[in-house]
Amino acid sequence: MIQGRMSRSGLEWFSSLPACLLLLAVVLFSTSSDIHNQMLRGGEQMWGGYYKLRMDPVKPQCEVIQDVDAAVAKEMAEAPPADDPMAALLGDFEKDPAEVRLAIERSAADCRAAHTSYAELQDKLTPGVKAYRTVELFVADLIAFGLAAQRYILVILVMLCAVTATLTRHHIAMRAMETRLDYTVSMTLQTIANAMLLGSSVIFRQSTLASSTALSSEEMLLHNFWIAGFACLTLASLYRLVRVPDDLEPGGSPSKAFMAVPLYTVMCLISGTYFALIGHSSGIGIYLGKMVELADMFLNVGLYVWVGMMLKQTKLATLVFDVFRPWRMPPEMLAVVAVLVAAIPTAYTGASGIFVIAAGAVIYSELRAAGARRHLALAATAMSGSLGVVLRPCLLVVVIAYLNREVTTDELFGWGIWVFVLTATLFGIVATTVNRQSQFNLAPGSEAFPASIRALRPLIPYVLVIVSVVLLYRFALDVKMDEFSAPRLLPVIMLSILLYEHVSRKRERVAASEGGHQGLERSVRNATNDTTAEIGALLLLLGLSVSIGGVIERSHIMEAFPQAFDSAWSAMVLMVVILVVLGMIMDAFGAVILVTATVATIAYSSGIHPVHFWMVTLVAFELGYLSPPVALNHLLTRQVVGEAEVLAAQAEEGTFYQRHERIIMPLIAMGISLVLVAFVPLLFYAV
Template sequence: MSALTLNRSGREWFSSLPACLLLLAVVLFSTSSDIHNQMLRLGEQFWSGYYKLRVDIAPPECNPSRDIDAAVAAELAKESDLGDMAALLGSVEKDPADVRRSIERSVADCQASHASYQQLRDQLTPTVKAYRAVELFVADVIALGLESQRYILIVVVMLCAVTATLTRHHIAMRPMETRLDYTVSLTLQTIANAMLLGSSVIFRQTTLASEAAVSAEEMMLHNLWITGFAALTLASLYRLFRVPADLADGGSLNKALLAVPLYTVMCLISGTYFGLIGHASGIGIYLGKMMELSDMFLNVGLYVWVGMMLKQTRLATLVFNVFRPWRLPPEMLAVVAVLVAAIPTAYTGASGIFVIAAGAVIYSELRAAGARRQLALAATAMSGSLGVVLRPCLLVVVIAYLNREVTTDELFGWGIWVFVLTAVMFTAVALAVNRQSRFELAPASEAWPATLAALRSLLPYVAVIVAVVLFYRWALDVRMDEFSAPRLLPVILLAILVFEHISLKGRSHRDAEGLEVNHQGLERSVRTATNDTTAEIGALLLLLGLSVSIGGVIERSHLMETFPQSFDSAWSAMLLMVVILVVLGMIMDAFGAVILVSATVATIAYGSGIHPIHFWMVTLVAFELGYLSPPVALNHLLTRQVVGEAEVTAAQQEGGTFYQRHERIIMPLIAMGLSLLLVAFVPLLFY
């Protein structure tokens, strides 16, 4: 067995398998809540008052056979004994009739309580007890899931981050190609990881030294962070001294610095800043804020897993087969791919997440359909940029939650028009400015039969998807929306993999490149998808976490307070907003940037007379332009991450004009840049 096989096998056992189990646990815990709700409803339908049967009921302590006459006499006698004192206090003498009525009501209530108790005891049949046991077990599973969600997130982040370090899979401006690249990158990674470890230890000691009581749960979170960063530091230190033999000699320091992962750069900047201001625990504190949005970050991991499972299916190939008979020019096919990708992007909530989840599929399908590398890379990087303004994008929901000036209905309503605008601009750039091939479609008489045949091949997949969605809708009363999508999509993809395992077992099919391949089966498909998922999750979530820390630097440095709190001219304010928002899009993830903008930039915009809905539409488009803009261009880095360095290098070596050589960068910039200018400044004409 080769060393590569051993390494892969060890990775599957110590990284991929635990990550797969943890992700399945997240889906199980979230689904168990829906199951429990339905169990409570069914219990109430079968046994009226089931909510009272969920717990053992103690018998009433009152006496239903109480002697009313004796009780009345005793009450009047007690009042007679207190006669002098009552007179002194000015009490009114009780009417014997009132005393009797009161005791009669008390006895009646007692008898009703005993009757209700007996009725519940009669209802508590063995069937009810068995059902109750299952329902309470599901309730315990839900409680366990809610309590363990933050623990799962830390374990997933650290486990996958260690995997990304050991496999050299972190997101950087360029890959490690020389020994100098490797040494500089791993040295700075080790320093940054040690800085994360030290900050977490100091944060723990500060928490213990505070006067506030520290819960066992909080201490467990501290210990998990410390353990994880210790493992990450050891992993980078191990890689530092295990230099791969395939690296070239030589190299330059400038290029080596570009091979440093982005999370490392963010950590060094924020750690140095917090250290200089005497707040060494700052990184640990801001990473701890991830726990407040643990469900969101776990959803990111689920979306990446879904994308990698999608890569193992034939679904994307079959969808592109619908358009292939028309012999669309590559530019038009790229437009179709970007427009179709807007819908799943709206569910994932951020373009970067979609690129890393499904970018490899889009790129391979565009290349298989004849698109040149530069165009395929441009479309892949931009595949998630159009859907962030569409319902039910979670990012828009977060904006409405943090800003009372806007509602989701208003934002999604105007988001449709922004989507139409960006789609038109991308189509215009692709077909007019960017077109390098002849526009000749296949005759309809020739294309339609093949298209219909391709659609028939999709019908079983549609049936599987509809079956899962309807099962959740009818059996669990769960609709497909931005809140349920993270737990529905993994189930849908697993169902598709099961369907392919059954329908393609022992058969071969053609992949995206048209090559004949044998179906690898369910277990191997899930295993391969999870292997690809672990490193991607580690690279992405660690980057998202450190961008929160960079947001803390911006917040604590009071950088935004150096700008005027309002402008007399909305045009001047908008110009400044556009610049700031694009820069934030370059250096921060979408969710962290929205939180920072809500607390700082938004108030300046409102005070300058910019309408809140207009401002947030500009913000979303500006963020997307930032993710596509050098020098960082995060969506391009994520594209390279999923398609491979070899494809990007091959694209850079292609000849042609300046535009053709840099089409993957220039084309998205033109499309989104023009869209941003129109969204930002045209509405000001109507103020």
């Protein structure tokens, strides 16, 4: 949730501009690899054997033998006599003239071929080839630099955005800082946690230096980046602790004050204390270093957030909702439609929390504009990313298949479709029957259908822009739109849409003061301003959840449970509880890694089918993200829609269900889904 904001004007040059450049660099480096592949293919098509022309050919050092007979005679003359005792001692035996001739002829042929190849390559090495080669080798060097720089970009981006989130009080917590006591407790513990992160990184660096393994300059630089980043983060929280804002209420409750402490701070204090008690003070630094090993995945998270913030700057979401407005759907049905439509982009972003951060504000604002009550809009926003994680081409499913040879992506995605149908159906039933407050008086088809068709027309240019970018990548770079290419295609698509809106508005001569488009530069700037704090809050939370996973792993908690159960039914009960709890406290990717190393083997040994187990895992994670006391997806919803909207919803009167609809409705839908997914299949194969 938003814990308050500083003026962004002073931070734009400090954080937003560098963050924008870093994100663009990620897109450039990843795209340059595709460009380089096409350049190699193009070079091979234009100049056969181009791979040999990438470097200047080296002239052969051998001399072409013109007189083979003379060379054979010379070789035979230099051979020692057969009765020479030294020759026998050294193993030199009399040479066969035929074999000597054959060897010389082969050597001469190889030498002539080398000289011929050299001459041909020299002839092919035209000015055009040299110019093309210069560009191609530059792109190759750019790729090599980009791959090496990924780790540093991630660390700089995390630290830069984390400092921004601290200065703007934008970290994710259970509630906002409303009183001076809230602020003091929260910022004090943040400062302690940040100092703990700094100390752990320093100890990790020193222990690495003291080890027998030689430390490369790149690894040393990475250690220094972490240390410098956490030092800046500690100073930022200390500055915030000293500079108390004037808009806070006096006094406060200690119990509420601790709820205003960011989740990453709580995770840091827990894991840091545990590692210190077991004499492993560098533990947090070690597990945070694991983020670097998955740098591309965490950078993709940043790109997805950036895409969502750019989506907020466009009219695309409003135009999509315009297609459904002529039917005059009740808010409950429109909420179901919004969640179903959101499933596809969720499948590309790979995790529900990422999608809520990226597009939650758009979904909430459009549902509210369509007449949905606050609780319903908040419930739909929190659940908007929960249905698509089982659909192709979700990266989370790919990670599961990569870590577990017992399952394949085809199996998981095949059953994922049925899980999606089940969860979507149950959410639709719950949303439209439980506590329904609107009449289902849809507009006549003869009236609504033509209006919907007319509403589709403004979407045609957007579709053409999207298709053009996808086809450009497909045919120019041979890149398909899938879970691997989506992180670099989506930013290009959104930038193209913003450019289209800028050009079309400029052509229509609609001034910004008259409600027109605000311009490409301002749209990108505003999107990046929102992105920096969101990335800092989210990535720091994800990084510390990996550390919590390390605590669970090192404490050997799972060893307290049986390594196999006699009954698959009793094993499934335990699995459901554990997986939901993990979903409450860890991010999806970190939890999958931990489950693979611990819980999965128990499930397999107990007779639970691997595909069934991972379907249950995905649904259980989503229920965990929606379940109090943490309810991460609700906290992320609060983060993007604003504290005022949530407080306004909480102030509304009504029955118990009506006052807590935003929490209860997703729990009912996902809870029933989990029970059905977990236990119904056991009826068909469990003994």
